[in-house]
């Protein structure tokens with residue numbers, strides 16, 4: 001891989017570090033990336049499903065997952081892991097990702113991973129051909145393509161340091177702070193950087209100088225390289241060997257910081273864990289001298305670096321190796337932005353015509369479009385266009401439950417309300433408010449409990465015992481007037497439809513074995529219309545390859561009762577209009593139909 005990242009690179013960000021993620025997205029917007037560079041966030045302790053971030057003036061939702069495995073399964077194209085776990089967790093997170101596979105690079109920010117573990121982790125990554133940046137790093141950048149987290153700081157600073165588009169220098173440092181400083185120096189004295197990595201300050205880091213320089217040697221965008229090492233370690237000597245072996249041919253500028261160490265009597269441990277010389281070869285001075293001897297451009301001091309950078313750049317420019325850069329147009333991140341209060345993922349009424357999940361209304365409304373009301377339901381309720389058999393089932397349910405005569409709880413209430421002089425909305429709501437666990441609203445409960453019983457392989461007997469312990473009647477079982485002898489033909493119709501059109505109906509088959517047992521106790525304890533709908537919805541979703549977790553979300557949201565609510569609204573409105581048409585007077589319940597059992601109030 002000649003280039004570490006491209007404009008299509010996407011990352012999984014481990015830990016919801018909002019500032020760092022926002023900085024990545026501001027960068028993406030500025031350089032006009034088409035996809036956000038963060039595809040998913042792993043937030044183990046959050047129960048949220050997504051977080052909102054600004055993308056320019058707008059906001060985008062980035063999905064949250066509890067584990068790396070879930071995030072990777074949902075966003076398999078994201079091949080960079082930005083591991084922002086603490087030093088206690090970072091090792092495990094990295095090892096898990098390496099075992100999962102599918103990552104080309106992993107950046108580890110934590111400082112202080114035990115060295116023994118870090119060595120094993122780095123070796124394991126190398127054996128898997130995964131580039132590890134860090135531990136103890138700010139990360140890296142391919143300007144104009146992908147920027148890790150906080151590299152370069154604020155967006156203003158990034159543009160000022162020419163990190164918004166590729167320059168010619170390949171930059172490798174140990175320190176993150178000095179990485180930013182050098183990006184700035186290079187932008188002032190040359191045309192910016194083509195690729196840059198801060199390899200990290202720990203003694204044992206994943207990718208070392210030579211790994212990065214060899215990649216940059218192969219990257220045609222990189223015309224010369226700058227290495228900023230420091231006292232401690234011998235990695236710089238590998239660079240010298242590579243030059244001698246002809247593996248590194250592009251001009252290299254280098255400097256090792258820490259030359260001041262010689263003025264101290266004993267060894268000095270600088271800020272980084274790796275920044276301490278264990279023998280003479282590891283001192284900054286020895287390494288600078290050796291690099292100078294190998295033909296690397298080594299300044300007399302850090303202060304002379306800008307001059308050398310300018311000289312090397314101008315020479316390559318004069319030779320024609322480096323061409324002038326045409327500044328790309330940039331997006332400007334607005335100074336003030338307001339987070340949106342509401343989110344809508346199903347329809348959009350901006351523009352000339354409103355859309356249902358991307359379908360303009362005119363493309364679904366009329367019969368010639370081939371869309372029916374079931375299609376529109378599947379799109380607006382479940383954000384997917386279902387196959388014909390499933391759409392037909394949704395519509396069959398609506399038509400089946402549209403009405404069941406004036407005597408049932410809801411219709412009765414709607415009629416009484418209409419007769420009290422109330423309008424259609426009030427009367428409809430009065431009817432709808434009766435829908436609940438006993439009447440029409442047992443669909444979700446039936447789906448939940450039968451699914452539970454089937455998932456746990458409970459025999460019908462065990463299921464009944466379980467429900468007894470729960471202390472509730474089995475949702476979806478029982479009817480006031482329907483029984484084995486007086487079967488509910490709606491149920492027969494739904495079962496027939498499913499048997500003819502569903503790919504399979506395992507939950508229905510299970511429910512029928514439960515019904516055999518309940519009706520053997522009492523013949524009204526049939527699988528009722530609510531139960532049949534709930535159970536068949538689960539069979540439908542399973543046939544449509546929904547995952548169990550997704551089905552559970554529908555059930556918990558009350559999506560199944562919604563079929564009864566919508567369908568029965570048709571009937572309720574019919575009854576209300578009937579009352580209005582008949583101009584019926586206010587209803588009063590016959591007193592002789594009420595058992596009055598009022599006692600004298602007790603004295604307190």
Ligand code: ACO
Nearest residue numbers: 437438439440442473474475476477478479480528529530
């Ligand atoms: N599970 C277990 N036992 C039940 C169930 C059930 N779902 N339903 C009734 N029983 C038992 C009762 O415990 C009672 O037993 P008992 O005689 O030993 O005391 C007996 O059957 C009669 O109970 P009732 O409540 O009088 O039965 P009723 O016929 O009045 O109730 C109802 C009908 C409300 C539908 C009831 O069966 C029930 O609550 N079912 C679960 C909820 C449900 O599915 N509702 C949707 C119905 S369809 C619709 O509304 C569109």
Ligand code: LMR
Nearest residue numbers: 403404408409440480529
């Ligand atoms: C209905 O659909 O309303 C009925 O199943 C309920 C009832 O009491 O008949």
